[in-house]
Amino acid sequence: MNTAAPAPVRTPAPSVHERAFITWTAIFPLVVLAQLALAPFIDAWPPILRTLAMTLVVVPTAVYLVVPRLMAAYLLVIRPRR
Numbered sequence: 814m815n816t817a818a819p820a821p822v823r824t825p826a827p828s829v830h831e832r833a834f835i836t837w838t839a840i841f842p843l844v845v846l847a848q849l850a851l852a853p854f855i856d857a858w859p860p861i862l863r864t865l866a867m868t869l870v871v872v873p874t875a876v877y878l879v880v881p882r883l884m885a886a887y888l889l890v891i892r893p894r895r
Contacts, residue, residue, distance in 0.1 A: 824888055835887055839879040843871045 827835065847867045855863045 827884070827887065831887070832884075835883050836875070836880060839875045839883055840871065843875055843879065847871050 826832075844867065847870050851863075851866060851870070855866050858866070
């Protein structure tokens with residue numbers, strides 16, 4: 814008797830264009846929010862330090878919180894329609 818479970822169906826990874834769009838969808842609002850939130854504190858700083866402060870907030874937030882959730886939502890909502 815064969816008791817092996819059937820192999821799970823693998824969803825293909827999104828294309829590079831889809832990943833780029835998902836990443837941009839995460840990054841753009843985070844940059845806008847970071848600019849609005851941090852501007853009162855870092856407005857007088859040199860541009861390189863302002864950029865450093867913003868990326869220290871935006872990149873980890875995008876990588877660890879926003880992009881994984883957007884990717885999961887994409888795979889649940891968009892992919893099954895194909």
